Every structure is written in structure tokens, then in C-alpha cells.
Amino acid sequence: MAKHSTTAEQCAGAVSTLFDSVFHDLESWRDEIALIGPKTRSADLDALVQTLVVPSLTRHNPTLLGAGFIAAPEFVRGRDVHFSWWIGPLESNPLLGITTVPTRLDLGARIYTEYLRDVRKLEWYSIPESTQQRHVTGPYVDHLCTCDYLFTVTIPVRVDEQMVGVVGADISVRRLETALLPLFLGADRPLALVNIVDRVVISTEPTVQVGQLAPHSGTTVACSDLPFRVLVAPALAPRV
Amino acid sequence: MDVHKRPGAREAIFAQLNDTGRAEQVAQRLTDAIILGVLSPRERLPSEPQLARHFGVALITVREGLVILRDTGLIETRRGREGGSFVSAVNTPHQALLENRLHKLAQVELSDIAVYFSVIVEGCATRAARYTSPVDAERLAEWLHQANFTTTASARSNAGGFFLELAVLTQSARLVREQIRVQAEFGSLLFLGLADAALRERVAGGFRAVVPALSAGDDALARGLVGDQVEALGQWLLSAKIRVERGGNLDGEALDNG
Numbered sequence: 182m183a184k185h186s187t188t189a190e191q192c193a194g195a196v197s198t199l200f201d202s203v204f205h206d207l208e209s210w211r212d213e214i215a216l217i218g219p220k221t222r223s224a225d226l227d228a229l230v231q232t233l234v235v236p237s238l239t240r241h242n243p244t245l246l247g248a249g250f251i252a253a254p255e256f257v258r259g260r261d262v263h264f265s266w267w268i269g270p271l272e273s274n275p276l277l278g279i280t281t282v283p284t285r286l287d288l289g290a291r292i293y294t295e296y297l298r299d300v301r302k303l304e305w306y307s308i309p310e311s312t313q314q315r316h317v318t319g320p321y322v323d324h325l326c327t328c329d330y331l332f333t334v335t336i337p338v339r340v341d342e343q344m345v346g347v348v349g350a351d352i353s354v355r356r357l358e359t360a361l362l363p364l365f366l367g368a369d370r371p372l373a374l375v376n377i378v379d380r381v382v383i384s385t386e387p388t389v390q391v392g393q394l395a396p397h398s399g400t401t402v403a404c405s406d407l408p409f410r411v412l413v414a415p416a417l418a419p420r421v
Numbered sequence: 422m423d424v425h426k427r428p429g430a431r432e433a434i435f436a437q438l439n440d441t442g443r444a445e446q447v448a449q450r451l452t453d454a455i456i457l458g459v460l461s462p463r464e465r466l467p468s469e470p471q472l473a474r475h476f477g478v479a480l481i482t483v484r485e486g487l488v489i490l491r492d493t494g495l496i497e498t499r500r501g502r503e504g505g506s507f508v509s510a511v512n513t514p515h516q517a518l519l520e521n522r523l524h525k526l527a528q529v530e531l532s533d534i535a536v537y538f539s540v541i542v543e544g545c546a547t548r549a550a551r552y553t554s555p556v557d558a559e560r561l562a563e564w565l566h567q568a569n570f571t572t573t574a575s576a577r578s579n580a581g582g583f584f585l586e587l588a589v590l591t592q593s594a595r596l597v598r599e600q601i602r603v604q605a606e607f608g609s610l611l612f613l614g615l616a617d618a619a620l621r622e623r624v625a626g627g628f629r630a631v632v633p634a635l636s637a638g639d640d641a642l643a644r645g646l647v648g649d650q651v652e653a654l655g656q657w658l659l660s661a662k663i664r665v666e667r668g669g670n671l672d673g674e675a676l677d678n679g
Contacts, residue, residue, distance in 0.1 A: 287474065296568070296582025304560075322589050322597045330594045378554040380592075392592030394554060 187367035189402040189411045195364050196374060197405040199357065203244065203334055203350055204315055206237055210348045211338045214250055219340055223257045223265075226250070227285075230265040237350070238269030238283045244360070245269060246327055247286070248350040250338070251306060256345040262300050263346075264288055268327055286326060294325055309337040309347050317408050320354050320382055320392070330354045330392075354391065358383050373397075373415040377408035381415075389415045443478050446606075447486030450476070453522075453609035455495050455508055456515040466496065466506040493518075520665045522610075523658075531662055534607045535655030539648055541596070541603060542584050546631065546647040549590035550640035558636040561586055565632060570625035576615040581608055583628050587647070590635070614657030624650045 210233045217229060234248040249266030257263040266286040300306060305318040319332035335349035361383055365372050371386035373395060381393050389395050400413040454460045472483045487506055490496045498506045569575040581604050588600040614620045627650040634643040661671050
């Protein structure tokens, strides 16, 4: 290629920009939801959340697979956690089929999820609850929602110092790759994007594959304060 | 399933035939849920549109499936505002239905189901052992520690959950989807043996031993442990089949339906 090669720093910067823009949306939704106060009717809450999140699922080339608000039981006068969650149009999904408009997540129709006793113990809820900070979960295969390989990003919603739920969004690994791979390929050395446990998300080194754990002792570039880093010339540690 | 979701001429050609079998599949799933006690007497079934979404089939297919269930007397339908389909209150001879199900499936089919399931979960265990992070292993251990295997119903739900979690650890969306599909199709049969308290205890112990194997990255051990549990479940099923074919029942003491 004749053009200047990209650097690992530029790749890391692009990752940060993408996630920061999603968090920016989440923050604006959080502020709106916090305004309507506790003990709200779930129908009113759903109407508000739908208005907030659906535009981000229907825009051209959406980054998000799904988005919404997961309310603590107290917030909606219910016994269980309330999912006010929408899934964007799906090209093809073995569980949900093909959809052309956003659909509401119907957890009651997922009998196989009954073994999960309390979704508040899941990472995307429990970590923001304990740290009161934004959080990135994944990449992981999410079987509650679309059964895709994705990230769930969540931030806590607080009313009077009390966490009343989390606003969140799902970012598919495939769509992230589509957006970022050209930049990664432009570097003159192989690069791999890994998460906080060194799990590979994107890689231009074929022996280091998506989903694998790739501990790395060479050069790395942090993605601002996000739980990601870019590995330069990664190699898999030999298995013992 | 995948073929069915692919749009185009192929789907159109096969749609009719596919749907015929599908109504029976809908009826079979609900029958299993009722005779295994997942749905209780007098419980209202989800609405027809909800069922259609749940099974990923057309509304008409669900209606046909419900007709089959009504004919067997497992459900009754009431009209009006409080209407809907309800699991029959009468204590239907569930045992007999279950025995009939086992009678209709040949040994070779039961073996085949067990083989297919074990190959999938052994593959999941192999890969999970290589791909599980310490945090993942800790989370699985914590879930398993609190998972109840002392009653038939909870053991069935948690065995399904364990195999699903194992698929999640492979980082493969395809394996997770296939695990959900296979469990939906055969789970009620495969986990039938969990009515047996000794088998429940054995399987729960096997599952708990898998976690350290995953943490240690010992793929052979993890695969072996998972395979052993599926084999035990498969053998229970074949033993029950033999009892039924000999004119006996499923085994009164083993099937406590707790």
C-alpha cells in the first residue's frame, strides 16, 4: 500500500472513540430516566425508554444490536427485575428469525434462561452496582438476548444515591470489526485488540484468533481508560 | 432450523412439509413440559402469539399443535375474557404418556440422541478448557455452588443451565445456539434420568469436578467428565426403554417426580 501506515496508537484511539460515543448516548438516556423517579408504572417507563433508544437501533449501519434500561424491582413496583430492552433489526437469527423493525426483548419466552436465578448477579448489572462506574462486559456470547458474540456496555442509573438500574447497549463484535479492521490492517505490523482478560477481539495475526486468550509480554497500547489494549506483534503463548 | 430461516425458493418449497411436522413438534414440547411437571395442572399456557414467537413458528402451527394437545386431554381451552389454554386439572396418567413416548422411540434413536448430545458437549468442554479465563471459572463455580440438584425439576433446569454455560465458555455463538436448540428438542428426554436421586447426585458431582479441570486448562479431563455424565443419562434412558418394552413401567421408585 502506498499510503502511510497506521499506528497502534491510532487503532487504540479509534476503539476509544467508538466506545466513548456509545457511552455518551448511555449518559443522556440515564439522565432522562433518572428524571421520571421511582415507583413509576412499567408502561410509562417502557414508553420513555423506547423513545430514547430506538433511534440508535434504526440509524444507518448501527453499531448497536440492542439497548435499553434494566430496572431494579423497586423502581417499577415489581417483584422482579424489569427489562425495558429493544433489539434492533436482525438480518437473520436462529432464535428470533429475521426482523425489520426493533423488537422488545421478551424474556418470558426464553424458558432456557430459567436456571439464571437472579440477573442482578450477572456482570453487566453487578459490576456497575458495586463500582458505580461505567462497565464493559465481554466479548461474550449473550444467550439472554440475540445469541451473538458481543459486548454489553452499562452505566448505573441513580436516584437519591440509590442505584435503580442500569442503562445499557449491546455492541456486536462483528460490527466492531467491520468498523475497525481496515485501520488495523493499515499497520505495518500485526496488531490484536484484547480486553481486560487478554481475550482477542480483532486480530491481524492469523495465529491469534478472536475469542482466544492471548497473554502478551511485548509492546501494548492502552485504549484510554477502557478495559482494552492493542497488542503489537502478538503471539500465542505455547500451551503447557 | 438454519435452512428454514434462509429466505428464498428453498424455503417456499419446503415450507408446507416443514410446518406439518412442526405442529407435532409444538405438541410434543408442550406434552413433555406437562408430563415432566414443568407446567403444572390448571396453569395457563402463554397466549398463542407468545407461543408462536417462542417456538419460532407461524400462529397456525401453534393452533394445530394445541388441537393435538386438546385431543389427548392434556389441555383445555376456555373462551372469554378469562379464557385461554390451561393444563388440565385432572391428574392425567403422565406416567403412561411418558412410557408411550419411550415406546415410540427406537433404541437406535435414543442412542443416537445421546451420541449427538455428548459429542456436542464434549466438544464444548474441550474448547472451554482452553478458552476459560480465571474470572469465568470463578463465576461458573459460584453459580454451580448454589445450584440445587436435590429435586427432579431443579436438577433438570440446572443440568440444562450447566451445559449451556459450558457452550458460552467456548466463545462460539454457533455452539450456544445449537445447545439451546438441542436442549429444546431433546432436553426433556435426556434429563429424564434426573428423576433418580442417585443419578442426580452423581451428575451434580461430575459437573462440580469439571470446573477445576477448566481452570487448570485440562481439556481431556473436562471432556471425560462431561462425557461420563451424558453417558450415564443415556444409559438410564435405555434402561427405562427396556423396562417399558418388557411390559413393566418406567420404574416406580426411580420416577419420584419430586
